Amino acid sequence: xxxxxxxxxxxxxxxxxxxxxxxxxxxxxxxxxxxxxxxxxxxxxxxxxxxxxxxxxxxxxxxxxxxxxxxxxxxxxxxxxxxxxxxxxxxxxxxxxxxxxxxxxxxxxxxxxxxxxxxxxxxxxxxxxxxxxxxxxxxxxxxxxxxxxxxxxxxxxxxxxxxxxxxxxxxxxxxxxxxxxxxxxxxxxxxxxxxxxxxxxxxxxxxxxxxxxxxxxxxxxxxxxxxxxxxxxxxxxxxxxxxxxxxxxxxxxxxxxxxxxxxxxxxxxxxxxxxxxxxxxxxxxxxxxxxxxxxxxxxxxxxxx
Numbered sequence: 426x427x428x429x430x431x432x433x434x435x436x437x438x439x440x441x442x443x444x445x446x447x448x449x450x451x452x453x454x455x456x457x458x459x460x461x462x463x464x465x466x467x468x469x470x471x472x473x474x475x476x477x478x479x480x481x482x483x484x485x486x487x488x489x490x491x492x493x494x495x496x497x498x499x500x501x502x503x504x505x506x507x508x509x510x511x512x513x514x515x516x517x518x519x520x521x522x523x524x525x526x527x528x529x530x531x532x533x534x535x536x537x538x539x540x541x542x543x544x545x546x547x548x549x550x551x552x553x554x555x556x557x558x559x560x561x562x563x564x565x566x567x568x569x570x571x572x573x574x575x576x577x578x579x580x581x582x583x584x585x586x587x588x589x590x591x592x593x594x595x596x597x598x599x600x601x602x603x604x605x606x607x608x609x610x611x612x613x614x615x616x617x618x619x620x621x622x623x624x625x626x627x628x629x630x631x632x633x634x635x636x637x638x639x640x641x642x643x644x645x646x647x648x649x650x651x652x653x654x655x656x657x658x659x660x661x662x663x664x665x666x667x668x669x670x671x672x673x674x675x676x677x678x679x680x681x682x683x684x685x686x687x688x689x690x691x692x693x694x695x696x697x698x699x700x701x702x703x704x705x706x707x708x709x710x711x712x713x714x715x716x717x718x719x720x721x722x723x724x725x726x727x728x729x730x
Contacts, residue, residue, distance in 0.1 A: 431675060432559055436567055437633055439671025441466070441625040441642075443570045445649035446656070446663055447577055448621025453653055454581065455614035456594035456719045460516025461501055463646025464523020465619050466626035468493040471527035473627025474534055474637040483542045487566075487627050494623020495616050497523060502615040506608050520646070528639045535638060542566060542632040566628045571664070573621070578660040590614060594719030622646070644697065651700045654707055658719070666703075673699050 445462050452459050469490035477486030501519050504510040542564040545551065550561040581587040593600045593610050601607045625645070630637045648670055656662035677695045 429555055429558060434675045434678075435668065435672045436559070436563060437671075438674045439668045440567050440570050441628045441633070441645055442649050442652060442670055443574060443664060443667035444566070444625035444628065445622045445646060446652040446667060447570070447574050447660065448618035448625075449649060450653050450656070450658060450660065450663060451577060451581075451590070451621075452611075452614045452618035454594045454658060454719055455590050455611045456597055457505070457611050457615055458512050458516065459498065459501055459519075459615060459618055460513060460650065461497065461519025461523065461646075462618075462622050462649050463642055463644065464520035464527075465494040465497045465622035466523075466629075466642045466646045466649075467527040467640065468497055468523045468530075469623030469626025470629045470641055471531040471534075471626075471637060473623070474539065474630040475530065477539050477631055478534060478537060481540075483540075483565075483631050486539075486631050487624060490627025490631075491620045491623040494619040494621070494626065496619075498615050498619020498622070501619075502612045506612055506615070524640065531637045531639060534636075536636070538636050539631070541635040564632045566624075566632050569624075574660050574664055581660065591719075622649075625649070648697070648700055651704055655703045657707075670699065 445466055449459060449462055472493035473486040473490030475486075476489030477483055480486070497519060501515055504515045505512050544558075544562050544564050545568070547561045551557050553561070579587075581591060589600070589605055590610055592603075593605060593607050597607050626642060629641050634641070652663060652666045652670065655666045673695055
């Protein structure tokens with residue numbers, strides 16, 4: 426069915442956006458802005474493919490992709506939290522580093538193929554018309570992204586640790602005065618964001634396409650950053666935003682395949698145009714949509730205890 430195929434494509438296109446944006450949401454809730462998501466994702470893609478290629482295990486590739494993301498985010502955390510380097514400049518440098526280093530790591534794997542991540546196959550349920558493959562026939566990355574988002578919501582709003590993290594993001598000075606280790610909390614949030622970005626990047630060669638090409642993230646890290654703002658730093662809205670942007674990406678591909686008399690370059694730019702439009706709308710309604718933004722976002726140097 427064409428509808429089923431489109432929905433499956435939308436889910437696949439949305440999963441890396443949701444994974445990367447979920448990690449960035451936690452980092453920004455702690456008051457840290459990491460613009461290096463794109464660099465961490467492409468490093469996760471290169472290292473994840475290398476891990477799966479040599480071990481033959483999708484799980485090993487995903488773990489190695491997460492490790493690559495954590496390593497990149499550790500560099501960011503050391504510079505911004507340890508040495509008080511500007512977050513914006515460091516994040517941009519991290520993206521440039523990730524793109525270049527991933528090209529070096531992945532140069533030997535261009536043209537190679539691996540077996541894609543296996544999809545869930547439940548007797549009776551997966552074979553149900555329309556909803557069977559959509560609900561019960563996805564790969565593990567899809568279910569992980571949804572469970573991760575739900576877990577982040579529970580952590581932020583139903584646990585004491587989540588309350589402390591939000592307090593650090595809202596007012597790090599007060600949190601420090603109460604005795605909370607601000608720098609340590611922010612570092613853990615940054616590392617978590619790096620792990621999620623690395624997993625999002627690993628999804629691309631391990632499940633989305635069974636091969637690696639340089640630059641295969643294709644700006645998804647920047648869209649993930651915009652998604653966090655689009656969701657007003659709320660996990661529930663993040664799911665809706667990720668699937669909305671994934672739908673825009675897939676529908677423009679189907680529109681091109683349908684032979685519409687629209688330049689392909691314009692259709693390919695639709696996801697990024699949608700990102701810009703969303704950010705403009707949010708900026709115009711900042712009093713409501715942006716009310717959940719951490720007050721101390723971008724303030725990085727706090728003496729730890």
